[in-house]
Amino acid sequence: VFEIDGRKNKNYAQNLCLLAKLFLDHKTLYYDTDPFLFYVMTEYDQFGLHMVGYFSKEKESSEDYNVACILTLPCHQKKGYGRLLIEFSYLLSQVEGKLGSPEKPLSDLGLLSYRSYWSNAVLEALI
Numbered sequence: 001v002f003e004i005d006g007r008k009n010k011n012y013a014q015n016l017c018l019l020a021k022l023f024l025d026h027k028t029l030y031y032d033t034d035p036f037l038f039y040v041m042t043e044y045d046q047f048g049l050h051m052v053g054y055f056s057k058e059k060e061s062s063e064d065y066n067v068a069c070i071l072t073l074p075c076h077q078k079k080g081y082g083r084l085l086i087e088f089s090y091l092l093s094q095v096e097g098k099l100g101s102p103e104k105p106l107s108d109l110g111l112l113s114y115r116s117y118w119s120n121a122v123l124e125a126l127i
Contacts, residue, residue: 001088002040006033006056013038016054020071026107035059036068039092041085043076052076055085057092066093066100070110086117 006013013033036056042049053072058065066089072082093100106114 004038004040006036006038020069023071023074024107041081052081053085055089064098064100065103067102082113083117
């Protein structure tokens, strides 16, 4: 996972946002990336690193949101990467001493992903 500062790497961050817009109907952020950090997950094969998804979060969130936008590329969905991104966002919140929650409203796919994540997290805690 790579951390990208939206202020320091504006062009890259804007391109991530535009890529997400291709798959997320409600995506509205394109150009004002300065207040955001982007966490890009990759996988490695014989050809190098390839992006599988990312999430963004505000550097300073007054409501302690830990995710502003989350995307797993369609060709990498159903492989557990979305769950890893969600778990990583909560681990970052834990390190920061915050509870953390994704921004609302969630997309339909985002809602399904978070419900699945929390269902499994509760089951693991009970077992």
